[in-house]
Amino acid sequence: MTSQPRQPNYARQYDVVLFDLLTALLDSWTLWNSVAGGEAPGRAWRAAYLKRTYACGAYRPYETLVREAAIETGLPASMADALDERWSELSLWSGAAHVLERLRDTHRLGVVTNCSERLGRLAVERLNVPMDVVVTSERAGFYKPDPRPYRLALRELGAEPANTLFVAGSGFDLFGTSAVGLDTYWHNRVGLPLPEGAPAPLQQGPSIVPVLDLAASPRIKSPAQG
Numbered sequence: 001m002t003s004q005p006r007q008p009n010y011a012r013q014y015d016v017v018l019f020d021l022l023t024a025l026l027d028s029w030t031l032w033n034s035v036a037g038g039e040a041p042g043r044a045w046r047a048a049y050l051k052r053t054y055a056c057g058a059y060r061p062y063e064t065l066v067r068e069a070a071i072e073t074g075l076p077a078s079m080a081d082a083l084d085e086r087w088s089e090l091s092l093w094s095g096a097a098h099v100l101e102r103l104r105d106t107h108r109l110g111v112v113t114n115c116s117e118r119l120g121r122l123a124v125e126r127l128n129v130p131m132d133v134v135v136t137s138e139r140a141g142f143y144k145p146d147p148r149p150y151r152l153a154l155r156e157l158g159a160e161p162a163n164t165l166f167v168a169g170s171g172f173d174l175f176g177t178s179a180v181g182l183d184t185y186w187h188n189r190v191g192l193p194l195p196e197g198a199p200a201p202l203q204q205g206p207s208i209v210p211v212l213d214l215a216a217s218p219r220i221k222s223p224a225q226g
Helices: 028-036 039-056 062-072 077-084 096-104 115-125 147-157 173-180 210-216
Strands: 007-013 016-018 108-113 133-136 166-170 182-189 201-207 217-221
Touching: 016 147, 016 173, 016 217, 028 062, 039 062, 062 077, 096 108, 108 115, 108 147, 115 133, 133 147, 147 173, 166 173, 166 210, 173 182, 182 210, 201 210
Parallel strands: 016 108, 016 166, 108 133, 166 182, 182 201
Antiparallel strands: 007 217
């Protein structure tokens, strides 16, 4: 007797979507470049800041890291104050507002961001969509990609990694989301290379809009799960 092919066993779709804030949802690149006076100094400053952040582990004041990175790249320390003063100029990437508004009706949403509590809350206000949880590195006590900020968001939502999609803005998030077991879409807006040694994302692209299809797609259980 010929056996019939096993039919896929569909489980619940993702019911939680977590986002990186300052690169996945908000265009912080343009603001940094503007404050620095051009794309080259802005990118160098931001790269130095990111290097410090990802190597930091336990939380040090976000504003201090921004200031140290400015000095390291030859910019005056006052650039950090100028960035702070212009923080309200952060704007959503194209497509981000549409994605958030659509998901708000069907999913629980949250932010996990490498930022101080003060600046993180101010940045979240730019989204114009309420978040169910906001975890900053200051509140978690550690910077991403340490697993603890992601786990804190999951714990506060009572969510499981298997039912949660993470939307990264930086490839370095992939180290942390992989450790936690989060499927990850990399919103790679500016076309950066995958960091050396980083796990591959579920998908990546220059637009955030594909997140809608990913978030709505059913998950397929393995045969062992019944």
